Amino acid sequence: MPITSPLIIALDYASLDAALCMADRLDPQRCRLKVGKELFTRSGPEVLDALHGRGFEVFLDLKFHDIPNTVAGAVEAAAQQGVWMVNVHAGGGRRMMEAARERLEAGGLDTRLIAVTVLTSMAAADLAEVGITASPAEHVERLAQLTRDSGLHGVVCSAQEAERLRTLCGDAFLKVTPGIRPASAAAGDQRRVMTPAAALAAGSTHLVVGRPVTQAEEPMQALAAIEAELAGS
Numbered sequence: 275m276p277i278t279s280p281l282i283i284a285l286d287y288a289s290l291d292a293a294l295c296m297a298d299r300l301d302p303q304r305c306r307l308k309v310g311k312e313l314f315t316r317s318g319p320e321v322l323d324a325l326h327g328r329g330f331e332v333f334l335d336l337k338f339h340d341i342p343n344t345v346a347g348a349v350e351a352a353a354q355q356g357v358w359m360v361n362v363h364a365g366g367g368r369r370m371m372e373a374a375r376e377r378l379e380a381g382g383l384d385t386r387l388i389a390v391t392v393l394t395s396m397a398a399a400d401l402a403e404v405g406i407t408a409s410p411a412e413h414v415e416r417l418a419q420l421t422r423d424s425g426l427h428g429v430v431c432s433a434q435e436a437e438r439l440r441t442l443c444g445d446a447f448l449k450v451t452p453g454i455r456p457a458s459a460a461a462g463d464q465r466r467v468m469t470p471a472a473a474l475a476a477g478s479t480h481l482v483v484g485r486p487v488t489q490a491e492e493p494m495q496a497l498a499a500i501e502a503e504l505a506g507s
């Protein structure tokens with residue numbers, strides 16, 4: 275049965291064992307999983323096989339950002355390993371994103387390809403330090419339109435920008451939003467955050483949740499509480 279949940283749980287762990295221990299407490303019918311830089315760098319593709327074998331759809335979050343040929347090859351390699359979704363940095367530009375998309379199309383690979391706009395850990399002051407004087411919302415809009423024009427399936431953004439992007443880029447354009455924090459959870463290093471229900475109402479198509487579930491004493495209870503919040507929204 276295809277999974278209908280918008281939830282993607284971030285498996286940010288330092289070992290394959292720890293990641294699989296958490297995966298074994300989760301249900302592939304109720305969430306997808308995200309494998310990021312730390313886990314993949316430690317475990318390699320083995321983690322993808324292990325999660326696919328358990329029935330999970332996987333978002334490989336390596337945020338590729340390099341010259342077009344290199345990124346196209348990396349995205350193709352990810353897709354050939356059967357991942358559901360893969361991402362690049364929109365800041366790599368149109369030619370980079372088009373090269374990645376074209377490589378997937380040429381190979382008949384149906385992995386969703388999305389681009390990170392402005393990281394949810396960044397606020398206006400962080401952007402100013404790297405020479406971007408636009409507000410986070412303005413910069414996200416610019417990068418999201420570039421991503422859409424490059425033919426990608428959607429973006430990673432904060433839920434705070436989802437509503438504006440729904441107007442600009444449409445409902446079908448994916449808005450994958452990390453920085454999700456239930457009302458009682460600590461923001462930690464995240465800056466542009468939103469609750470699960472507010473994020474869904476704002477137009478997020480997928481919610482990325484890490485520590486609020488994986489660091490909870492009872493992860494399945496934390497997941498169920500988020501599901502209940504979403505069902506009531």
Ligand SMILES: O=C(O)c1cc(=O)[nH]c(=O)n1[C@@H]1O[C@H](COP(=O)(O)O)[C@@H](O)[C@H]1O
Binds near residue numbers: 337361
């Ligand atoms: O691409 C991502 O997934 C991502 C983009 C972004 O802008 N912000 C962001 O937090 N993420 C990822 O989303 C997850 C958020 O985890 P928590 O902050 O623990 O919920 C982490 O795995 C981040 O790497």
